[in-house]
Amino acid sequence: MPANGAPHGFQRTGQNSSGGRLAIVLLALSVILFTVSCRMGDVGVLGAARTVWQTVTMPISCIGSVAVQPFQGLGNIFANLTADQETLSQLQEENKQLVAENAELEEAQQTATRLQALLDLKDTYNLQSTAARIINASYDNWSRTVTLDKGSSSGLAVGMPVTDSYGVIGQISEVSATTATVRLITDENSGVSAMIQSSRAQGMLNGSADGTLSLNLVRTDQTVNAGDIIVTSGLGGVYPKGLPLGTVTSVEKYDGAMYYTITVEPFTKTESYEEVLVITSLTEDQAATAEDIAAADSQETSSAASSKTSTSTDSSSDSSSDGSSDSSSDSTSGSSASDSSSSTSQTTSQSTSSSTTTSSSSTSSSQ
DSSP, X not given: OHXXXXXXXXXXXXXXXXXXXXXXXXXXXXXXXXXXXXXXXXXXHHHHHHHHHHHHHHXXXXXXXXXXXXXXXXXXXXHHHTOOHHHHHHHHHHHHHXXXXXXXXXXXXXXXXXXXXXXXXXXXXXXXXXXXXXEEEEESSSOEEEEESOOGGGTOOTTOEEEOSSXXXXXXXXXXXXXXXXXXXXXTTOEEEEEETTTOOEEEEEOOTTSOXXXXXXXXXXXXXXXXXXXXXXXXXXXXXXXXXXXXXXXEOOTTXXXXXXEEEEXXXXXXXXXXXXXXXXXXXXXXXXXXXXXXXXXXXXXXXXXXXXXXXXXXXXXXXXHHHHHHTHXXXXXXXXXXXXXXXXXXXXXXXXXXXXXXXXXXXXX
């Protein structure tokens, strides 16, 4: 047994020694070839051999790369799936925070845009005004109002007009120390002296129960077209002259009517009210001029004259149609007159008797 074991152990030692010598030889050969390759570059036998080798092995390398790519993708998927829950929760929280910050920035941008529009309106019309914010709104069958966050302590008073960046929205109807109620121009009790911007025809802009606007008292001999702009006329000294009110949407002219039936769409929408300007006072150039007042008076005079002419024409027509019946009713009128006189005297005597009786009763009572 020992004799057989000795040669067997010796044989293993010989194999290890030969393997070590082969590794040393190959390592030395590699160093020599690497040194020669660095010195010779791409020229010479080694350069040509390297080129041939790269040409032969390139297709194999490409195939291997294509074959490995799906496994790399699967590896990435597994890596993502194995991400810890803490990392995912952190990413979700960061996403929520970014969404909230984006919403805040968007809201701030819109607020800045609205405030800039109010400043532009104030500068354009040189308005003496105070800014306020709408905090409540009431729209029902009886009234259309909004509530401001400022009141008499901020200098607001009943009668002051209110506008947003698009145009007039209404007039203050009630005021407390810290709040003010604005009656909108669409309210059925609202009325604004207005005029058509192009033709300067004067009228009165009125609201209605359903919230629609109508421009009244514009004569049919004046020029009005759909699409015309309606602005404040400045008459009455409440609203500054020239503030936008709305656009004419329809114009109706009926037979025999003295005035148009005009429907107006307001520039401002109730859902867009947020920040507003309360006009606290008017400058001299914002009131109606003497020419505007004279034009309004002339329009009223013409309307009255037309109405009187129409009434006279109707009376003449009625008189001519009733001429034949007047003569036949003279005797009746005479008898009616005498009856009326008799009745009157009777009534008078009865009244006198009654008052005498009352006086006597009152005297007896006092006694």
